[in-house]
Amino acid sequence: MREIHTNTITKTVKELCIKANLELREDVVLTLEKSLHNESHPRAKQILQILLENAQIAKEKKLPICQDTGIAIVFVEMGQEVMVVGDDLTEAINQGIRLGYEEGFCRKSVVSDPILRENTKDNTPGIIHYNIVPGNKLKITVMPKGFGCENKSCLKMMRPTVTVSEIKEVIIEAVKEAGPDACPPFILGIGLGGTMDKAAQLAKEALILPIDKPSPQEHIARLEQELLAELNNLNIGPAGLGGKTTVLGVNILTYPTHIAGLPVAININCHALRSAAEYL
Numbered sequence: 001m002r003e004i005h006t007n008t009i010t011k012t013v014k015e016l017c018i019k020a021n022l023e024l025r026e027d028v029v030l031t032l033e034k035s036l037h038n039e040s041h042p043r044a045k046q047i048l049q050i051l052l053e054n055a056q057i058a059k060e061k062k063l064p065i066c067q068d069t070g071i072a073i074v075f076v077e078m079g080q081e082v083m084v085v086g087d088d089l090t091e092a093i094n095q096g097i098r099l100g101y102e103e104g105f106c107r108k109s110v111v112s113d114p115i116l117r118e119n120t121k122d123n124t125p126g127i128i129h130y131n132i133v134p135g136n137k138l139k140i141t142v143m144p145k146g147f148g149c150e151n152k153s154c155l156k157m158m159r160p161t162v163t164v165s166e167i168k169e170v171i172i173e174a175v176k177e178a179g180p181d182a183c184p185p186f187i188l189g190i191g192l193g194g195t196m197d198k199a200a201q202l203a204k205e206a207l208i209l210p211i212d213k214p215s216p217q218e219h220i221a222r223l224e225q226e227l228l229a230e231l232n233n234l235n236i237g238p239a240g241l242g243g244k245t246t247v248l249g250v251n252i253l254t255y256p257t258h259i260a261g262l263p264v265a266i267n268i269n270c271h272a273l274r275s276a277a278e279y280l
């Protein structure tokens with residue numbers, strides 16, 4: 001067994017929280033640049049230019065990309081030959097979030113109780129997903145998720161007999177409903193299959209995949225491309241002010257499901273799609 005101390009995990013989570021909030025992902029920057037090149041609407045072009053400048057300034061001056069530095073979603077892929085030593089693992093991750101949000105001057109946006117709504121003042125707890133995988137490495141991915149776009153995300157339990165067109169309709173309606181409120185252009189994470197909870201988790205995981213790489217499943221890659229084209233015809237555009245750039249990318253993950261249903265989860269992300277990962 002390979003031992004990894006929780007002190008290393010705390011330090012890594014802290015650094016990932018800062019990096020993710022200050023540096024827009026390379027694949028997002030490249031896609032924004034490509035969209036700027038392809039966009040013909042003058043106002044849309046101007047907004048895309050501003051988004052790219054904003055990302056550049058944030059990186060150079062070490063400032064958060066957006067004032068909403070999100071709730072910290074942490075994906076832990078733990079090799080089954082890894083033994084975590086030291087303190088409680090979940091607490092070590094939360095300590096990393098605490099330190100990262102403090103040292104990175106990131107806004108603390110978490111309330112301890114959904115009804116009483118008292119700010120925890122350190123952005124903890126994070127939303128932590130653990131997954132046991134083969135091997136002796138531990139991969140940590142931190143994704144700060146803003147709530148302007150999280151609030152527009154949704155899930156629909158569909159009939160097993162639905163057509164691909166009907167699935168697309170549900171996704172297109174969700175994007176129309178999000179409109180300018182969720183800070184377009186968007187990146188969509190879609191989870192198809194599993195159960196209600198599994199589909200929602202897949203949709204979130206889909207957002208940490210590169211947005212410029214198609215699904216390895218041919219029929220799913222086709223669906224991603226079709227959705228991207230149809231969504232970019234909606235004329236919502238950057239900041240909702242019109243243009244060809246409503247969605248930068250669509251990532252779909254699938255999972256086997258029950259014969260009687262087809263869960264469809266749509267996790268909408270704004271243009272500030274932030275995540276950073278590290279192997280230990």
Ligand code: SF4
Pocket residue numbers: 066067068069145146147148149182183270271272
């Ligand atoms: S939706 Fe995204 S860009 Fe808009 S305020 Fe929230 S984090 Fe920032």
